[in-house]
Amino acid sequence: MQVMAHTYRSLGEIDKADPLMQQVVEIQDTLSIPLAEKAEAYNIRGLILRDKGDFDEAEKAMDQAVTLFQKAGESDTEEYSKLLADLAYVKRINANYDEALSMVQEAINIKENIHNRTHLQLAEPYYILASILRKQDNYEQAKINQFKSLDILQANINGPHPGKANNFNNLAIIYKEQDSLVKAGEHYQRSLAMSEKLYGPSHPEIVTVSSNFSNILLKQGKINSAKTMIKRALQITRNELGKTHPTMGQHLSDYAYIFRSKKQYSKADSLYDQALHILKKHYPDNHPRIVGVLHNKAENAYRSGQIEQAETLFRKVLSIRTERYDSSSEDIQIPLQQLLDILESKGNIQEADSLRNIFSSTQ
Known part of the structure; x- marks a missing residue:
C-alpha cells in the first residue's frame, strides 16, 4: 500500500496517494514495527500533504517523523537530514522561520559530516536556507x-539542470526585493532560457518564471511585454494542467495586476474573483494563496475608490494573517498600514490608534 501511494505521488496523482498513505500510517501505529519504518511512513504522508497544499497537516506529520527518527537513534543519517530540509521548507511556508532556520542548518551540518562541503547533496539544503533567509528579509545572506x-x-553537473534554473529564479527574486531590477531581469531570463531547454517552450515548469518575469517587466513600465509574458503562462497552464488548476488561479491574479496598473479596475476585479473561485476549490479559506489574492483585490478596490469594500477586505486579510505571521512582518504591516490610512481618512482616529497600539504591543 505504501509503495502504491508513493507511486501515485510520483505520477502526480496526489488525490489517490493521500488516502492510501493515511491508511498506512493508521495501520502502522497499531503495529510493533521498527520506529524508523514508522518515521518513513509519516515522512511520505507529510510530503503528500505538502504536495496537496495542506501545509499545516504536512508540518504535523513531518514533525512526528522527526520525533520517531530521534527515538530510533537515527538522527545522523542522510535520510534524517533530508527530512529536516523538507520540513524546514514546510515550516518556512507556514512562517515558522526560526524553527525552519534551525532545522535546515542542522540538515546542512549532518550532510557536511557525511560528505565534503561541495557535494551535490548540499545543493538543496543551501537552496532552502536561502529561501528562509529571504523571507526574513536577510537578502545578503x-x-x-x-x-x-x-x-x-x-x-557537479554539466549543462542545464532544474536546480540551476530554480536558483536563477530565486536570485532574481532577491534582486527584485533589493530593487535591482536589471539584475533581476537578467536572472529571470537565464532561468527561463534554461527551463525552455529542459522542458520545451510549453511545459508547466515554464509558467512560474514567466509570471515572475512579468512582474519585473511591469515595474520597468514594460506593460505590453509583461502582458505577453503572463498570457503565455495562462495559455500553458490552461492547455497542460486545465482551466481549474490552482496554478491557473495564481496566474489570473498576476494578470489582474496588469489591468490594475492600467487603471482598468473593473477588469482587474473580475479576474481576482475568477482567481479566488479557482483557488477556493483547492485550498481552505485561510490558505496563503487565497489571502494573497484577497489582499490584491483589496488594493484594487482602494485604488478604484471603493473604500468600504477595501476596508472589509483589509480587515479580513489581517484577521487571517495574524494567526500565521508575526506582527512585525510585512505580511501584516502592509495591509495594516493600508487599513489605518482608510480609517484615518474617514476620521476614525480612535480606532486607528487602537489598532496601531494592539499591533505594536505584539511585536
Whole structure:
C-alpha cells in the first residue's frame, strides 16, 4: 500500500496517494514495527500533504517523523537530514522561520559530516536556507547561500539542470526585493532560457518564471511585454494542467495586476474573483494563496475608490494573517498600514490608534 501511494505521488496523482498513505500510517501505529519504518511512513504522508497544499497537516506529520527518527537513534543519517530540509521548507511556508532556520542548518551540518562541503547533496539544503533567509528579509545572506547552491550544482553537473534554473529564479527574486531590477531581469531570463531547454517552450515548469518575469517587466513600465509574458503562462497552464488548476488561479491574479496598473479596475476585479473561485476549490479559506489574492483585490478596490469594500477586505486579510505571521512582518504591516490610512481618512482616529497600539504591543 505504501509503495502504491508513493507511486501515485510520483505520477502526480496526489488525490489517490493521500488516502492510501493515511491508511498506512493508521495501520502502522497499531503495529510493533521498527520506529524508523514508522518515521518513513509519516515522512511520505507529510510530503503528500505538502504536495496537496495542506501545509499545516504536512508540518504535523513531518514533525512526528522527526520525533520517531530521534527515538530510533537515527538522527545522523542522510535520510534524517533530508527530512529536516523538507520540513524546514514546510515550516518556512507556514512562517515558522526560526524553527525552519534551525532545522535546515542542522540538515546542512549532518550532510557536511557525511560528505565534503561541495557535494551535490548540499545543493538543496543551501537552496532552502536561502529561501528562509529571504523571507526574513536577510537578502545578503540569502544571496550568499543561493549562490552556494548554484555553485555546487555547476561544479557537479554539466549543462542545464532544474536546480540551476530554480536558483536563477530565486536570485532574481532577491534582486527584485533589493530593487535591482536589471539584475533581476537578467536572472529571470537565464532561468527561463534554461527551463525552455529542459522542458520545451510549453511545459508547466515554464509558467512560474514567466509570471515572475512579468512582474519585473511591469515595474520597468514594460506593460505590453509583461502582458505577453503572463498570457503565455495562462495559455500553458490552461492547455497542460486545465482551466481549474490552482496554478491557473495564481496566474489570473498576476494578470489582474496588469489591468490594475492600467487603471482598468473593473477588469482587474473580475479576474481576482475568477482567481479566488479557482483557488477556493483547492485550498481552505485561510490558505496563503487565497489571502494573497484577497489582499490584491483589496488594493484594487482602494485604488478604484471603493473604500468600504477595501476596508472589509483589509480587515479580513489581517484577521487571517495574524494567526500565521508575526506582527512585525510585512505580511501584516502592509495591509495594516493600508487599513489605518482608510480609517484615518474617514476620521476614525480612535480606532486607528487602537489598532496601531494592539499591533505594536505584539511585536
